[in-house]
Ligand SMILES: Nc1ncnc2c1ncn2[C@@H]1O[C@H](COP(=O)(O)OP(=O)(O)OP(=O)(O)O)[C@@H](O)[C@H]1O
């Protein structure tokens with residue numbers, strides 16, 4: 366259960382370039398469901414995902430995870446949360462160049478202290494599941510967009526998180542690849558994970574993956590956070 | 599136990615990542631490694647060399663006479679007459695005086711200068727019997743000689759002189775004994791063509807250290823054209839040139855300078871946007887600031903540790919096996935007494951530890967500090983660059 370209570374995020378507060386990317390958002394996201402943030406570019410989708418996932422702290426308001434106020438957590442616990450509870454798939458993939466696919470996937474597990482063999486085995490299994498068997502040793506800069514996105518998903522899954530946050534997961538892909546990625550996300554959803562995606566790609570909303578759509582504009586949620594979007598099944 | 603294992607696994611994973619990370623910027627890290635190896639090499643060479651020299655000097659000077667009197671003729675060291683010996687013997691404060699016989703001999707068999715000398719009569723060991731010779735261990739090794747062998751040397755008149763090897767010197771110090779050949783006085787004079795009334799130089803024993811200066815002045819008054827070398831003077835020269843404290847200071851200063859240069863360089867170039875982005879990614883996927891710093895720490899430690907080992911080993915080889923070609927100039931002053939040094943190899947743990955802390959720590963600090971700022975940023979800010 367993720368709750369947002371009057372969450373705002375203001376960048377450069379008090380300066381001339383002050384900008385409110387998210388304003389007074391109230392939101393309740395139930396576990397095990399697929400939710401989509403929809404809105405035009407600049408409407409605050411990425412910022413909101415960052416607030417939910419503990420990448421950034423709200424300027425005001427609270428973010429609660431299973432009743433616990435995570436906006437008040439120390440950096441250490443927030444990091445722990447990012448590592449163990451949330452899996453991020455970033456808008457620009459954000460893989461590290463020069464490192465292999467396998468190394469990139471194992472990255473979030475590095476500071477966890479889990480045995481190397483175990484992590485490696487899991488990484489290889491994930492790559493296998495995502496159709497990337499045999500690409501483990503390739504340096505990430507040589508991957509195609511679709512491959513890079515799948516590597517990013519594998520990385521998000523390495524610590525077996527309950528919640529997957531995927532920012533524009535189909536943004537750089539053609540229709541066929543987009544459908545492939547959406548199928549993968551549907552699998553994750555079927556495994557019982559909470560899925561939150563941001564997108565303005567119609568394909569995402571037509572795919573039948575999303576149970577609830579939250580429309581955003583200018584940093585605000587339109588429709589007051591009620592299950593507003595069409596539920597396709 | 600469980601937490602210990604976790605800790606180890608964690609460090610292992612961080613080291614793994616550090617190694618992979620180092621491999622990504624191979625050119626830059628190789629450059630760093632080479633620069634640092636060179637630095638450690640130079641510093642370690644200075645320290646090892648100074649240390650070994652001071653040790654040799656200590657051994658050498660331990661039973662050296664307080665004063666050595668030589669004769670200069672037109673600026674060159676020349677033989678001096680036995681009358682000089684009589685003239686200085688009577689001086690107040692002089693406890694004993696002795697004429698020495700020694701000379702350099704170029705040995706074609708080993709293509710090196712050796713020192714032929716008559717052992718001091720004041721030493722308990724008696725000089726070799728006529729036609730016999732005692733030589734240094736290094737020389738015996740080089741020529742493949744054992745006791746009882748006969749070696750033939752070409753004298754001043756071009757004729758061969760045969761000596762039977764009666765013994766091999768083993769001294770604590772390579773420097774003292776390495777290139778020595780000892781014969782008795784009569785053989786020496788015949789070999790070099792030195793008349794009975796002449797000596798190579800004189801040595802004076804002075805009982806009271808405070809009188810050494812006075813005695814030296816009197817010797818110069820009585821014997822115009824003499825050069826007097828005081829043991830204290832030699833000792834002080836060494837102390838000044840190779841003082842341990844100076845070595846440490848030198849090391850510390852150079853390291854500081856190097857660390858400073860590195861820091862300045864890193865700061866000047868800044869963390870690249872790429873590096874900042876990467877740190878942002880690491881933090882976003884659940885690395886703590888401390889993990890990022892630890893990873894960089896390992897990176898710095900791996901580079902500087904390898905550089906330290908490489909530099910130290912090279913310095914060791916340079917000083918003890920290559921005769922320190924970089925420093926021979928420093929030695930010129932001393933070659934009046936001894937032509938070349940073969941320093942005894944020695945490993946000093948305290949010295950290694952000192953060098954290690956003075957060189958590795960600043961480097962590690964220099965690599966970690968610039969990362970600190972980026973690592974404490976909010977991950978989402980770094981993500982947007
Ligand atoms: N660090 C920042 N400093 C200042 N402004 C920022 C910062 N991050 C985001 N913004 C602004 O906040 C607004 C919302 O950004 P955000 O990335 O959340 O939008 P978005 O809906 O994800 O857009 P897109 O669809 O293009 O990804 C934008 O106008 C952006 O310029």
Ligand SMILES: [Mg+2]
Pocket residue numbers: 410411412456532533
């Ligand atoms: Mg966005």
